[in-house]
Amino acid sequence: MSTFPLSRPRRLRVNASTRALVQETTLSVNDLIAPVFVVEGENITEEISSMPGYFRYSLDQLEIEVTDLWNHGIKSVLVFVKADDHTKDNAGTEALNPNGLMQRAIKRIKTVCPEMIVMTDVALDPYSSYGHDGIVENGEIVNEKTVEVLAKMSVSHAQAGADMVAPSDMMDGRILRIRQALDEAGFINTGIMAYSAKYASCFYGPFRDALDSAPGFGDKKTYQMNPANRIEAVKEALMDEQEGADMVMVKPGMPYLDIVREVKNAVHVPVSVYHVSGEYAMIKAAAAKGWLNEKQAIMEVMMGFKRAGADLIATYFAKDVAKLLR
Numbered sequence: 017m018s019t020f021p022l023s024r025p026r027r028l029r030v031n032a033s034t035r036a037l038v039q040e041t042t043l044s045v046n047d048l049i050a051p052v053f054v055v056e057g058e059n060i061t062e063e064i065s066s067m068p069g070y071f072r073y074s075l076d077q078l079e080i081e082v083t084d085l086w087n088h089g090i091k092s093v094l095v096f097v098k099a100d101d102h103t104k105d106n107a108g109t110e111a112l113n114p115n116g117l118m119q120r121a122i123k124r125i126k127t128v129c130p131e132m133i134v135m136t137d138v139a140l141d142p143y144s145s146y147g148h149d150g151i152v153e154n155g156e157i158v159n160e161k162t163v164e165v166l167a168k169m170s171v172s173h174a175q176a177g178a179d180m181v182a183p184s185d186m187m188d189g190r191i192l193r194i195r196q197a198l199d200e201a202g203f204i205n206t207g208i209m210a211y212s213a214k215y216a217s218c219f220y221g222p223f224r225d226a227l228d229s230a231p232g233f234g235d236k237k238t239y240q241m242n243p244a245n246r247i248e249a250v251k252e253a254l255m256d257e258q259e260g261a262d263m264v265m266v267k268p269g270m271p272y273l274d275i276v277r278e279v280k281n282a283v284h285v286p287v288s289v290y291h292v293s294g295e296y297a298m299i300k301a302a303a304a305k306g307w308l309n310e311k312q313a314i315m316e317v318m319m320g321f322k323r324a325g326a327d328l329i330a331t332y333f334a335k336d337v338a339k340l341l342r
């Protein structure tokens with residue numbers, strides 16, 4: 017290694033063309049996954065109060081939004097539904113309804129935008145009377161019974177036309193069971209994006225407002241990961257890869273860039289990162305106060321994810337990023 021004055025790192029920063037030539041990391045519209053929130057009803061476009069500029073859509077409005085995302089070059093949506101309260105129970109019954117909101121949403125998206133890759137959230141919390149990701153017995157979230165429902169739910173999403181299911185529940189062994197269930201039902205090409213390293217994070221707060229899915233008792237620490245742990249994230253990702261995950265995910269994003277890198281170095285499948293609702297809210301709030309330049313903040317965060325090793329980024333800023341990249 018030559019040192020100063022032979023090596024002058026500023027030589028490669030001297031003008032925009034040189035900087036472009038030596039740029040190590042790039043970001044493309046193909047890297048983006050746009051989450052969408054769906055509600056029952058008609059002609060509904062509801063702003064989520066803790067996520068300014070982000071909306072819940074009824075199915076008719078969802079068609080318009082998804083078409084707009086597609087026209088911005090975005091090739092994948094991750095679908096979340098806000099189930100009506102009266103459909104909630106402790107068994108995830110509504111999650112399996114072939115005519116449920118999720119199943120209808122998948123069909124509507126595929127009708128208006130057949131090439132859009134539809135990924136679906138697989139977890140029981142929007143359907144749970146307890147607001148937990150699994151079935152509750154004696155105050156505990158039971159693993160195996162939950163996994164059985166998640167496997168059926170995945171098949172139901174595949175039947176409706178989902179391209180990929182995205183289990184976000186953090187139960188043990190669910191990837192293998194979902195893979196088996198999809199294969200047994202003939203859905204060999206329906207993929208699995210596993211939320212492998214999902215931390216028990218306060219940054220999901222605005223999302224739980226969006227879906228009215230906050231846990232009714234306790235917290236999610238018996239299934240979501242301890243933010244203090246690193247090796248465990250690699251273990252989870254390797255297990256999911258072995259169980260048949262086509263992609264793995266790290267979530268949240270900004271506080272966990274070290275985990276993105278470690279997981280990227282460990283697995284041989286694409287790694288996605290979820291830039292979650294609280295991270296969106298932070299940027300929006302600071303920008304509203306005039307404390308941050310929103311556009312620059314968004315692009316710096318996106319580049320940070322890519323540099324850390326993320327292949328895909330799920331972000332509520334997907335459309336903004338697409339516009340900024342144009």
Ligand code: PBG
Nearest residue numbers: 139141184219220223292293294
């Ligand atoms: C629930 C789920 C959550 C998110 C995605 N799927 C919240 C939670 O685990 O409580 C969070 C997304 C976000 O905050 O943007 N299975």
